[in-house]
Amino acid sequence: MDINNILSGLEAKHPGEKEYLQAVKEVLICVEDVYNQHPEFEKAKIIERMVEPDRIVTFRVTWVDDKGEVQNNIGYRVQFNNAIGPYKGGIRFHASVNLSILKFLGFEQTFKNALTTLPMGGAKGGSDFSPRGKSEAEIMRFCQAFILCLWKNLGPDRDVPAGDIGVGGREVGYMYGMYKKLVNECTGTFTGKGMEFGGSRIRPEATGFGALYFVQNMLAKRNDSIEGKRVAVSGFGNVAWGATLKATQLGAKVVTISGPDGYIYDPEGISGEKIDYMLYLRATGEDIVAPYAEKYPEATFFPGRKPWEQKVDIALPCATQNEVNGDDAKMLVDNGVEIVAEVSNMGCTPEAIDTFISNRVVYAPGKAVNAGGVATSGLEMSQNAEHLQWSAQEVDDRLHEIMSNIHTQCVEHGTEPDGFINYMKGANIAGFMKVANAMLGQGII
Numbered sequence: 058m059d060i061n062n063i064l065s066g067l068e069a070k071h072p073g074e075k076e077y078l079q080a081v082k083e084v085l086i087c088v089e090d091v092y093n094q095h096p097e098f099e100k101a102k103i104i105e106r107m108v109e110p111d112r113i114v115t116f117r118v119t120w121v122d123d124k125g126e127v128q129n130n131i132g133y134r135v136q137f138n139n140a141i142g143p144y145k146g147g148i149r150f151h152a153s154v155n156l157s158i159l160k161f162l163g164f165e166q167t168f169k170n171a172l173t174t175l176p177m178g179g180a181k182g183g184s185d186f187s188p189r190g191k192s193e194a195e196i197m198r199f200c201q202a203f204i205l206c207l208w209k210n211l212g213p214d215r216d217v218p219a220g221d222i223g224v225g226g227r228e229v230g231y232m233y234g235m236y237k238k239l240v241n242e243c244t245g246t247f248t249g250k251g252m253e254f255g256g257s258r259i260r261p262e263a264t265g266f267g268a269l270y271f272v273q274n275m276l277a278k279r280n281d282s283i284e285g286k287r288v289a290v291s292g293f294g295n296v297a298w299g300a301t302l303k304a305t306q307l308g309a310k311v312v313t314i315s316g317p318d319g320y321i322y323d324p325e326g327i328s329g330e331k332i333d334y335m336l337y338l339r340a341t342g343e344d345i346v347a348p349y350a351e352k353y354p355e356a357t358f359f360p361g362r363k364p365w366e367q368k369v370d371i372a373l374p375c376a377t378q379n380e381v382n383g384d385d386a387k388m389l390v391d392n393g394v395e396i397v398a399e400v401s402n403m404g405c406t407p408e409a410i411d412t413f414i415s416n417r418v419v420y421a422p423g424k425a426v427n428a429g430g431v432a433t434s435g436l437e438m439s440q441n442a443e444h445l446q447w448s449a450q451e452v453d454d455r456l457h458e459i460m461s462n463i464h465t466q467c468v469e470h471g472t473e474p475d476g477f478i479n480y481m482k483g484a485n486i487a488g489f490m491k492v493a494n495a496m497l498g499q500g501i502i
């Protein structure tokens with residue numbers, strides 16, 4: 058495989074899609090050696106086929122706001138790869154959404170879903186619609202208009218969306234409601250649904266909980282445990298909430314959360330009712346964390362800054378892509394960070410990852426750490442297919458098992474001769490091998 062050749066070809070075809078090209082480059086570098094040991098991959102042009110989405114659906118979403126004004130947004134669904142199962146992945150509503158971001162997310166999702174061991178392909182969708190400051194009625198109308206454009210491409214064995222940034226239980230409910238009305242069938246087809254209409258217990262918590270189970274595995278591998286560790290969390294959405302809740306339950310102290318406006322440092326730890334307050338802050342729809350420091354005077358708000366300047370043992374980026382850059386990584390390393398586990402997708406820039414790995418800080422990528430979210434979506438699909446709802450205990454037990462299995466795959470494929478575990482390499486190789494073999498087995502299609 059000639060990585061530079063493949064990348065320059067992609068750059069020429071998709072100029073300016075920087076997040077997509079970044080995600081592809083990371084995987085290519087990690088899998089180059091194993092790829093070259095398999096001439097059958099080269100012969101079937103597996104890599105060339107894998108880096109392009111199977112299909113992209115783009116559409117105009119037109120809706121009417123509360124003032125009676127007509128609004129237009131762009132909607133997308135990137136059906137990246139269905140070699141191992143139906144397309145599966147979240148929907149993101151955020152002003153920053155563009156095709157490059159959704160292609161990177163769909164590409165990553167393909168490998169992440171392979172790591173879960175469940176039969177799910179990879180996809181991602183979304184819109185540049187910003188829920189910030191929108192009324193409940195506007196959000197509902199937008200969700201309905203979005204699904205009117207997309208529903209024909211979805212189905213329980215075709216493509217199963219879920220939430221992501223800007224899309225939580227409320228938005229999934231509105232989208233699923235409209236989808237169900239159009240197809241007149243209760244087949245699931247969305248995950249992250251309400252508990253009363255086919256949702257899985259533990260799905261709201263699963264991304265954050267799964268991430269902490271993964272971190273427990275990372276620590277156990279070092280004969281260490283999470284108790285008493287200081288943790289920096291970024292973001293304050295569903296993922297940050299689940300991670301903070303589980304970290305606290307396991308005896309760690311979470312000292313930061315953040316928003317687009319800056320970050321909160323709470324030396325006493327974000328526990329108890331403060332974790333519930335995160336949900337309240339999110340529900341206001343304002344997308345700011347500053348009010349936390351007014352409500353809890355022991356905390357400090359640092360406007361316009363990121364939490365990575367605090368001294369912590371564990372860093373958990375839980376906000377968005379490229380939120381930890383090379384300088385942030387250097388600060389974390391200088392302050393003695395032991396573990397960096399990405400809970401956001403591609404939370405670290407390549408410079409940040411290099412800084413961690415060259416300083417022998419254990420770093421694990423989002424596609425391994427945050428896979429518990431989509432894994433529990435897979436469990437929701439199973440429950441829908443058998444028309445049952447499992448207990449929280451059963452879902453949580455399976456989530457534990459899946460995260461530990463992902464950790465084992467990373468160790469198997471990522472352990473270097475000196476014993477250092479390169480989780481990025483391990484996750485990419487394990488995910489890639491599964492998708493590549495599935496593609497190979499299904500011929501040239």
Ligand code: 2IT
Pocket residue numbers: 145146147148166217218219220221222248402427428430431432434
């Ligand atoms: O990035 C992700 O894995 C998600 N947003 C969840 C996807 C899903 O289908 O549950």
